[in-house]
Structures are given as structure tokens and as C-alpha cells.
Amino acid sequence: MGYVAVKGGTQAIEEAIKRLKYERLHKEQVLETGQIEAGMRGLIDQVMSESSLYNEKLAALAIKQAEGNPEEAVFLLRAYRSTLPRKHCSQIIESEDMKVERRISASFKDIPGGQILGAATDYTHRLLDFNLMNETEKTVKEWLSAYAIENSSIEELMNGPELVLPKVLDYLRKEGLIPPLENNDAEPDDVTRESLEFPSSRSQRLQILTRGETGAVTSLAYAVIRGYGALHPTVGELRVGSLPIYVGHPNEEGSDEDEYYIGNIKATEAEMLMPFMAEKEKGSKELEFEIGYGLCFGQNETKAIAMGILDNCLEHPDNSFPSHNEEFVLLHIDSVESTGFISHLKMPHYVTFQSKLDSVRKTKGKTEEREEVRSI
Amino acid sequence: MNTAYNFAFFDEGSKREIRRATLKAIAIPGYQVPFASREMPIGRGWGTGGLQLTLSLIGKEDVLKVIDQGSDESVNAVSIKKLVSDTTGVQITDHTSRATIIQSRHRIPEVPLNKDQILVLQVPLPEPLRYFEPSEHETKKLHAEKEYSGAWLMLFEQIMKYGSMTTGADHPVMVHDRYVMAPSPIPRFDNSKMNENEALILLGAGREKKIYAVPPFTKIVSLDFEDYPFEGESFDGKCCRLCGSEGVFLDELIDEATGETYYQCNDTSYCCEILNEVEKAGVN
Numbered sequence: 001m002g003y004v005a006v007k008g009g010t011q012a013i014e015e016a017i018k019r020l021k022y023e024r025l026h027k028e029q030v031l032e033t034g035q036i037e038a039g040m041r042g043l044i045d046q047v048m049s050e051s052s053l054y055n056e057k058l059a060a061l062a063i064k065q066a067e068g069n070p071e072e073a074v075f076l077l078r079a080y081r082s083t084l085p086r087k088h089c090s091q092i093i094e095s096e097d098m099k100v101e102r103r104i105s106a107s108f109k110d111i112p113g114g115q116i117l118g119a120a121t122d123y124t125h126r127l128l129d130f131n132l133m134n135e136t137e138k139t140v141k142e143w144l145s146a147y148a149i150e151n152s153s154i155e156e157l158m159n160g161p162e163l164v165l166p167k168v169l170d171y172l173r174k175e176g177l178i179p180p181l182e183n184n185d186a187e188p189d190d191v192t193r194e195s196l197e198f199p200s201s202r203s204q205r206l207q208i209l210t211r212g213e214t215g216a217v218t219s220l221a222y223a224v225i226r227g228y229g230a231l232h233p234t235v236g237e238l239r240v241g242s243l244p245i246y247v248g249h250p251n252e253e254g255s256d257e258d259e260y261y262i263g264n265i266k267a268t269e270a271e272m273l274m275p276f277m278a279e280k281e282k283g284s285k286e287l288e289f290e291i292g293y294g295l296c297f298g299q300n301e302t303k304a305i306a307m308g309i310l311d312n313c314l315e316h317p318d319n320s321f322p323s324h325n326e327e328f329v330l331l332h333i334d335s336v337e338s339t340g341f342i343s344h345l346k347m348p349h350y351v352t353f354q355s356k357l358d359s360v361r362k363t364k365g366k367t368e369e370r371e372e373v374r375s376i
Numbered sequence: 377m378n379t380a381y382n383f384a385f386f387d388e389g390s391k392r393e394i395r396r397a398t399l400k401a402i403a404i405p406g407y408q409v410p411f412a413s414r415e416m417p418i419g420r421g422w423g424t425g426g427l428q429l430t431l432s433l434i435g436k437e438d439v440l441k442v443i444d445q446g447s448d449e450s451v452n453a454v455s456i457k458k459l460v461s462d463t464t465g466v467q468i469t470d471h472t473s474r475a476t477i478i479q480s481r482h483r484i485p486e487v488p489l490n491k492d493q494i495l496v497l498q499v500p501l502p503e504p505l506r507y508f509e510p511s512e513h514e515t516k517k518l519h520a521e522k523e524y525s526g527a528w529l530m531l532f533e534q535i536m537k538y539g540s541m542t543t544g545a546d547h548p549v550m551v552h553d554r555y556v557m558a559p560s561p562i563p564r565f566d567n568s569k570m571n572e573n574e575a576l577i578l579l580g581a582g583r584e585k586k587i588y589a590v591p592p593f594t595k596i597v598s599l600d601f602e603d604y605p606f607e608g609e610s611f612d613g614k615c616c617r618l619c620g621s622e623g624v625f626l627d628e629l630i631d632e633a634t635g636e637t638y639y640q641c642n643d644t645s646y647c648c649e650i651l652n653e654v655e656k657a658g659v660n
Contacts, residue, residue, distance in 0.1 A: 009449035078415035085387045193393075195410040195585040198513040327511055337583050340420025344500070347422065347452055351445045351482050351642060354628060355563040356544035358609040363538040 024067055036060040045266075045298020046070055050335050051077035052192070052211045054265050054297055071213075071339045078336050086193065088247040091259055092185055095269050095295075096167055098241040102299075105168045106235035107273055113165035118240060120301070168237035169271050169291065178289050179278075200326055205314050209307045210296050213335035220333065221306030224313055224323045233292060233309055236273040240299050242266050268301055270294035272308035290315075377465040384431040385463045390414055394432035394587070398578060401589035406551025407519070408502050413585040423456055424582025426479045426498035430460060433477060433494060433578075439467045441475035446483045446625070446642035453481070470645040482545060484566040486624050486646040489575035491592060497560040499581035502588065504548040504558040524556050527599060535604050547606070550597045551590060564598070565608040565625045571596040616641045619650040 037044065037060040044059045051074045053059075058077060066072035102118025105111045117123070172178045188203035196204055209217060224231050242264040249258045272292035277285050292312030294304035310329055318324035332338060384391065397411035416424040423444075434440065442457045444450035448470045456479065457468050469475050472487040479496040489495055505515045508526045518526070527548055534542045541547070545561035549570065559567055560579055570577060570590055577590040590596060600606035615622045617638045624646065626639040641647035 009447075009451050009454045013451055013454050075415070075419075079417040082390070082414035082416065083381055083385060083387060085389055191412070192414075193412045195412045197410060198511075198516075327513065331512075336415055337420050340422065340424075341500070341583055342421075343419055344421030347481075348445050348447075348450055350627060351563055351625070352545040352561045354625075354642075355561075355565075355609055357628070358564075359540075359542045359544050362540050362607075363542055 031064055033057065033060040033064050036063050040068075041299070043068070043070060043073075045300050046214050046303075047073045047077065049297040049300055049303065050074045050211060050213055051081065052297075053077045053081050071335055074213075074335050075339070081192075086190070088250070089187055090262075091246040091248055093243050093245065095239070095243065097164060098239060098243050098267070098269070099264075100163050100165050100239055100241040102241070103165060103237065103239040104235070105237050107237075108168060108171070111168050111237075112171065116163075119299075163241075165239075167271070169273075172236070172273075172289065178291065196330065198327060200330065202315075205326065205330060206293065206295070206307075206311060208330045208334070209294070209310055212303075212307070212333035213338065214300060214303045216333040216335075216338070217310065218302055218306045220323050220329060221309040224309055224321070229313060229321050229323045231274055231309060231312065233272040233274050233312070235305060236271040236291070238268070238270045238301060238305065240266070240268045240301070266298055268294075268296055268299050268304040270301070270304040270308040272305065272312065274312050378462045381463050383464060384434055385417075385459070386414065386428075386431055391432045394428055397587045398429065398432065398589065401578070401587045402576070402591050404555075405589060405591055405594050406555030406557040408581075408586040408588045410585055411587050413582045416582065417459060418452075418455060420583040421500060422452055423479070423481055423498040425580030425584075425587070426481070426496045426582075427456060427459070427580075428582060429496045429578050429580040429587065430456075430477055430479045431463075433496075434460065434464055434466060436464070436466065438476045439469050439474055441469050441472060441478045441645075442480070443478070443483060443485070443643075443645070444481045446627070447644045449644070471649065472645060482561045482563075483625070483643065484562055484569045486621075486641070486643045487649075488569075489573060491574045493575040495573075495575050495577045497562070497577065497579045499558065499560040499579045499584070499586070501546075502558055502560075502579065502581040502584050502586040504546075504556050519555060522554070527556050531599060531601070531604075535601070541600070541604065541606070548599050550599060552595050556599070557588065557590075559596075563609055563625055564606070567596070567598045567606070567608065570594075611639065614639045616647060619647050619654070621647070621650055 037056050040060075040063065043063055044056055047059045047063060047070055048054050048056070050070070051059075051062075058080065059073070062073040062076040065076060100116060102120060103113070103116045105115065169178060173180055188207065189201050191204050191207050196208070223229060225233065244264055245262050246259040247262055249260070252258065270293070272294065274290045274292060276288050276290040278288045280286050290312060292308035292310075294307030294309075294311065296304050296307065310323065313321075313324045314326050314329060316324060317326065322328040382388070386394075394411060397409045401407065401409045413425065414428060416427055418424060418427065430440070440457065440460055441448065442453045442460075444453035447453060460466065461468055472478065472485040472489075476492060477494050477496060478485065478489070479498070481498045484495065503512070503515050505518055505524075505526055508530055509515050509518065518524070531541050531543070534540070543564070545563050546558055547564045547567055548556050549559050549567060551557045559570060572593050572595065573590065574592055576592055579588045579590075581587075598606040609625070611622075611624075611626045614626055616624065616626060617640050619641060621641055625642045627642045629638055629640055630636070631638055
């Protein structure tokens, strides 16, 4: 008799879990979470952004446990997030208040405050640096002290009065090139507390985009600017820096002085400019600019820009392009959802398959009968 | 029991929210109630909808049974039981009649359910109209207007093309003459068990963020035509090779040595119970 998996599942699972642990440990090296936090900034930022949980320590732990697999690390943090009550909604954050570390504009060369390149890989040659194979604590310390001397004035600037800069887009608003809009300070809808229904609100869209899987958000935005969409955007302003977060007093409605400062988050903000033909009086048309807005945790510039593109796409629904269809974009870019459903295909489908087999057999019999009838 | 987490994993606020959606679902049989599905420690698509229902319902006195495609020991059933028992410490059973909550993927047990039991079904795709209408916004309207011609047309086209309805599992049903509902991918064989069932049946779709329900003694009719009546999978003349049962859903297996096809109960705990009874009778 053939092997039939009726009993024994429990033990097989225990062994599979052990085997996974073995794979993580068998090279007998302990990867410290502190090392992950210090040296894997890009991955930490991506994982925090996709899991909507800003905590570098927990992100490092998740990355360690997931052996560096971002989809798995995000999954761990999202599941952890489900166990936490949501106690506060922060006060409104103005991104003008960002303590800027990097800030560029691709639209204007000469922006108030200047272009600040900051830390970016954009200007590096992507040549493998074999010296990193032999990096030691000693060489690192030497480099750091030399760097500190060289940049003593910059250090002062960074640690001294906060570098707060005006927004590039305000300049265009003053010129009348972007239509002025009222601030919408209503408390945003939270898709983790109330499920998304269509048509969606803008706060729901922005929330889903910022939680979106980096690769998925980037791919869809790429499709838009390459040909399956109708957009040719320019980076109005891209800034990376830290934003202070305040919460109000939980019980008392008070003045700003009663607010509690709870910490900083590092974020990337992209304000994209899209030329747009606006209809004016008597059918005349005028070229104006519209904005696409992207914001995500940590430094993840590609994602913030891509989010800005998709935000604008979804503001202009157009069923000829899937990227302009909110259900298509918003329901398919979540890492935990997409990887979960794809991976569920590995589960046994014996009953469903048996059921389909029964249908196929029934139709086979009938097709043959019909063919016989035809041949008569 | 893992005390680092709250009883039944969730914070109390989350449980309350899921229960509210569940109550609404029971009040409107077959209607898909949206809820803010939480991310779970198991994969989306691996039974998170069912799991959220179970965790929101379970109390210390409950006895839980989890089956996956008929089997209590299938990898995912084991994993779900382990998670619930780690975070609640409740009793786990294989016996259908002893359980108060039965979470199942794609089967309704062979042992009839009673009024003190809740059957929780895991649902991958809760929208029966999704096959012909991809937009959620549109399908909501179709349900509101009871506009189900698409569902009938789908079956009609199958008959025109293949000579019979070719739905596998998840054959759509009409609930209480009002909502067309995806019964979750239970085999057609199990559809009739839903009709006028004594137990409360709850269906949870975690990834699609919907909860819906078939309250006890609800009329459930599988969609069909007068001249092309609905048919379950047939196992005529076949019986379980282990316990000899007939009239149950059978797995089709192949004997590696002889190459012969043989059949075995899909509901493994039912099969074991019958075998135990036979053995007892033999000893006595």
C-alpha cells in the first residue's frame, strides 16, 4: 500500500522547524542584531516601511530571524503589530519641520537653501569594493576620526541649529503655477482598523502605497512612466531627514504646550510634479502642474518617488491603464497579502483537486457521447 | 502556553471588532461583512480569516478541532492548532462530536454537527461573482441589487461548452433566497450539508477581509437549472478501503505496488472512529 499522509504531520513539522534553525546556525556564526542595525540600514528601512512599524531594534530582530529575507521579516513585524493596541493618533506633522539630511530638486537648479546631496548611492560607481572583505574595527575608527576632523564645520551644522528648509513647491505656489489647495487636517482613515472599501479615500490610498512592497510599487510606477500610463513626472523635491512626532494629551483638549514629544522618525518625502492640461473657461486649455505625493519610513528614495507617481495616477482614474485603477493597484501591492496567497499554493489541495477531477471526468464522458452522436 | 501574548493572541479591542463583524454577518446571512483583517503569524492565504474568527470566539472552556482538507494532522491544521493552543491553552480534539469550535479548510465533517457547535470555514476567495467581475466596487452593487444573471450565465456557458456544470469545489449557493454566496472551496458533496444545518457556520477570508455566516437552520440551495440539476461528486459503488464506509467523501489513491486505484475516507478522524468501533466490537 502506498504511503498516505494521514498521521505523523506533527512530528514532520517539528523536524522541519529544527532544520530551518540548523540552516541559520550551521556555519557557527552569531549574527548580532546590533550589527544588523548598524550595517543594514537599507534593509531595515525597507522592512520598517513595508511593515508600518517604526522600530529599528525590532526590525533588526526580524531580519535576523528571517535570515535576511525581507518578505519574511515584514511578515514577522506585521504579525507582531497585530498584537499592539493603537492608543494615539499623532498631531499633524508639517514636513517643512523636517530636520533635513538630504534634499534635492530635479526641477530647479537654484532652490532656496540649495541642493544638499547628503548620503546617497546615486553618485557612486557600482564597483564591488573588495577592501570591505578585510575591513577591521581599527581601520573603521581611523577613518571616522579623520572624517570628523575634515568635517568639523559640517558636524557643527548637523548637530547645531536644525537644518530646516523651505519647500520647493511653495515657490511654485507663489508663482501661481500650482493651484492652491486647502489643508485637509481630518484624522486619516486607517486601513488596519477599518477595511478598505471602494471608491477609496486619499488617506487610505496613501497609507496602502506607503506600506506597499517596495518592488511592487516601483514596478507599477515604472510601467506608468515607460508607456502603460500617461505621466511624465519630474522630481519637484525629494528630501530625507527626521520628523518630530507629538501626541496630544490623551484626556484633555489642550494647547500645543500640552503635547508630548514621543520621538523622531526618519522619512523620505517626494513631491512629484506632473504637467497637466487644465480646462479653463470657454474650452480654452492651460498647462498647469499637479502634485504626486510620496512619503515612506527611512531612506527609500525609489519607493517614495514611485509612490508619488502612483498617487497621482489614482487621483485620475482611467480604466485603460491598470496603474490608474485603484482596485488593481491597492489590492495587489501588499507584501504580506501577495506573498501569502502565492505561497498558499504549496498547501495540500487534495479535496479541491479531487472535486475538479470529478468534473473533468464527467465532461469527458459527455464530450465522447456528443462526438458519437455527431459521427452517427 | 505563551504568556508573552494576550489570551488568544489579539488585544481585546481587535477581538471585539471581529465579533461585531461576526454578529452583523449572522444577522444578514450570506452577506460579506468587511472587517479590518489583522496580519497573523501564519501566512495570508493559509487560513488567517478562519483563525481570526476562532481566536475572537474562543474561551477557556472551548474544545477546538482543526482540519485541513479533511485531515486533523495535515501540516497546516497542526500549525494552526499549535498557535491557538500556545496562546489560549484550550483543549484540542480530533473528535468532531467533542469539539465546540471546528475550524476547517475545505471540508464539512462527515459526523453531523449539533446546535452547540460552531464551524469556522477558511475562505480564499469570498466573492462568488469575482470570476466574471474583477472589480469589488461593481460586485458590491450586483449583490445589493440581487443582480445574479452573471452567476447563472457562468453555469449556463459551462453547460453549453462541456455538457455539464464544471464547477469543482466552491459551487455557488443561494442563501435564504437572497445572497449568492461562495461556500468556500468545500467539495460539491458538502454543499447539501450546509442546508438547514444545526450548527452556526462562519466563513472568514483574511486576505480579502470579509466575514460571512450561515446561521443555524438557514436555507442553502446550490445554483442549478431544472433540466441540469446540481450534482455532487459521485463515489457510487466505491467504499473506503480501511473502514468500508460508503456515502462519504473519498480520497482517490494509487497503490504503488499494484498500480491499482483505491479509495479512502477523506475525513480521517471519522475513518479512525469507525475503525475503533469495529475493533471494539470485535474484541467484545
